Amino acid sequence: LSIIRSCVKAKTVKKLVxxxxxxxxxxxxxxxxxxxxxxxxxxxxxxxxxxxxxxxFVSKTLAEKAAWKATTENNIDFISIIPTLVVGPFITPTFPPSLITALSLISGAESHYSIIKQGQYVHLDDLCESHIYLYEHPKATGRYICSSHDATIHQLAKMLKEKWPEYHAPNQFPGIDKEPPIVSFSSKKLTETGFEFKYNLEDMFKGAIDTCREKGLLPYSTINNHKKNDNFHV
Structure with a gap:
């Protein structure tokens, strides 16, 4: 809200993403x-x-609703971009919070399994491009979901075991149905403006895993990783 107040004070800001x-x-x-x-x-x-x-979840929901109220009251064109779980390469020295969840099948962070039980994903670069794209789009307004792929925890585990078998991703998840239904986040509003996603699910995880390895945040292989995650540096 302090940013919005600064925009109002400046009297020159017409659009906020x-x-x-x-x-x-x-x-x-x-x-x-x-x-x-x-x-x-x-x-x-x-x-x-x-x-x-x-x-x-609470803070993000309250923050967005407050931002909508403030920008509406002050006649600022407000665009809210709603990314699903962001995965890909990163520049920070430690794990981005989204990757703690996305890579939980590798790290063994079982408390995050409920979040990816019926997961939705977007590549970091696609998300960044969507911000620029919507800022420059003359007719963009309102909320926009930015999500390119849906996957259940079982589908994600299958991909990880096939592409990165050295991490021994688990294939049994107590308390989670063997075939939970897909839950989708529709990016129809975004793609109907002409925006195109460039990356698939494997691209996302390759970028994330490669970066983690380069930064020493992730070992190159694990044994029984789903039981112990002492080698992971969050």
């Missing part, structure tokens, strides 16, 4: 088959369950 989160959209008791920009997470449900990352 904001990075929101999928956590503002689908955190609720019963998952829908498809989510779009009209959906919002259920704060009462989040408060009652206090699941992994619950404080993040």
């Amino acid at each position: 904001y990075t929101s989160s999928a956590g503002t959209v689908n955190v609720e008791e019963h998952q829908l088959p498809v989510y779009n920009e009209s959906n919002w997470s259920d704060l009462d449900f989040i408060y009652s369950k206090k699941m992994t990352a619950w404080m993040y």
Whole structure:
């Protein structure tokens, strides 16, 4: 909100592009088959369950709603981009929070399995490009979901075992159905403007794993990693 107040004070800012989160959209008791920009997470449900990352879901939802109120009151053209789980190469010296979740099948962070049970993903570079694209698009307005791939935890584990067998990704997940339904985040509004995604799911994880290895955050192989993650530097 301090940024919005500064924009109002400057009197020269006409458009503001904001990075929101999928956590503002689908955190609720019963998952829908498809989510779009009209959906919002259920704060009462989040408060009652206090699941992994619950404080993040609450803060992002409240922050975006407050931003919408402030920009509407001050006639600022506001664009909110809603990325799903962001995966890919990175420049920070430590694990980005999204990769703690995305690579949980490698690191053994089992508390994050519930988040990727019915997961949605986007490559970091596609997300960055969407910000520039929508900022420059003369008719862009409102919320935009930015998500290119959906995958259940079983589909993700299968890919990791095939492409990176040295990490011994688990294939059994107690408490998770063997075939949970796909939950999709629709990027139809974004792609109908002409935006095109460039990267697939394997590209995302290759970029993330390669960068982790280069930075010494991830070993080159593991044994029984799903039981012990002492070699991972978060």
